[in-house]
Amino acid sequence: MSELIEDARQLPRRTTPTWEVELLISGVAVFAMLQLPGWLDDRMFALAPRLGDEWLSVLRLSYFYAKSAAVVLAATFALHLLLRAQWIALVGTHSVYPLGIRLDRLKMGPIQRAIEEARPDSTMEAIERADNRASIVFAIGVSVALIIASVCIGFCGTLLVATLATRMLGWQVDPLVTMCVVFGLFMVPFALATWLDHQFGARLRAGSPARRLIAGLLRLYTRIGMGRRNNRIVAILGSNGGERRMMAVVVGVMLAAIIGVVVADLLARDGSRFGSYAQLPDSDMLALHPAHYDDQRDPGRDAPLPYVQSAIITGPYLQLVVPYRPNRDEAAMRIACATRTQGLAGEALAAARLACLQDLHPVTLDGKPLKDLRYDIASDPRSDRPALLAMIDVRDLPRGRHELHVGRPSRAGRKPDQGTPDPGYDAIAFWR
Structure with a gap:
């Protein structure tokens, strides 16, 4: 009995040697990781409002992967801390009650x-399983994050x-399509070599041209980081x-993280997508x-839409930003302003571009065009982004x-949605 009590007061001999480092990393990093998604948002x-569609694709893809x-x-780290806490609780309970479950x-x-009684399960075995479970969760999570990175x-x-390349060479090709084609061409030889190795590798003669070709391709891809040993943690666990x-676990965690980030981004941009609002009128023109x-x-979060100082205007002027x-504007100006700005420079070029904008x-105000409207170049004081400013007399x-209806150019190269066509303007209601 005394030996049993003495053994219960010590850590099991097969305890993972890295448990202290795991706890240290999880305890320190979990707070930073919990704040990082918000910082990325x-x-x-x-x-996003500062970039055109092409560069916005790069930003969005980087954002989705980094946040995932x-x-x-x-x-x-949060789950690992919880599992390590369970393990510590088991070890502590076993030291207090070394006889286990009575x-x-x-x-x-x-x-019952x-x-x-038929289950051959001791407290020491439960402690070992909890220890191993925490270490495996830590290893899988870190490996999946590295894969996503x-x-x-x-x-x-x-x-x-x-x-x-498309911008410098003037190609009329979608960069996202170009990326997919490049990756497809890059992965096809590896996938083909792997399939041939599985299907015919055992039947190919040593030194034959086909075997040398397959071996050369697989050796090349292994050297650039696509070998089974390159991710040693996943290889050991698998x-x-x-x-x-x-x-299945690795792919499932990756997909769950990426899909979750995409869905959260959609909800952040339009909170009305979530909730039982099927019968609520869905119209941007009727909404404030x-x-x-x-x-x-x-x-920091709203889309860069035209705005006025308030819904209730008490002063003599309506400040429209x-x-x-x-x-939208960059592509439209290239098409609509090319002839007007050709051959101009300096102040003349700036004035022509302002007139084009x-x-x-x-x-239009209450359906009537504002013919004496004048825009000045300004900036959003709270986001420091360039903007047009017009002071409209409402006395x-x-x-x-x-x-107020503020016209906007359509996005170049995009077909209008047949279900919800773009009206071509932003509607701003206000009261005097």
């Missing part, structure tokens, strides 16, 4: 007692190069715990968006509701 919302890796690490003191029927570097790097099961009013909008949106963003407007 802020950077994404701050940069951060979410995986945050979940891994079934004779538990109230059970004869059938027979089932429990590697994919992010590969995909986003290729997309960045493809975007630069070879000992079942390859299919391990790959907080982003259209400076005293209600969130410049139209943010410059590269994904004014034509792209006409304004003669009668009391009540009024509506």
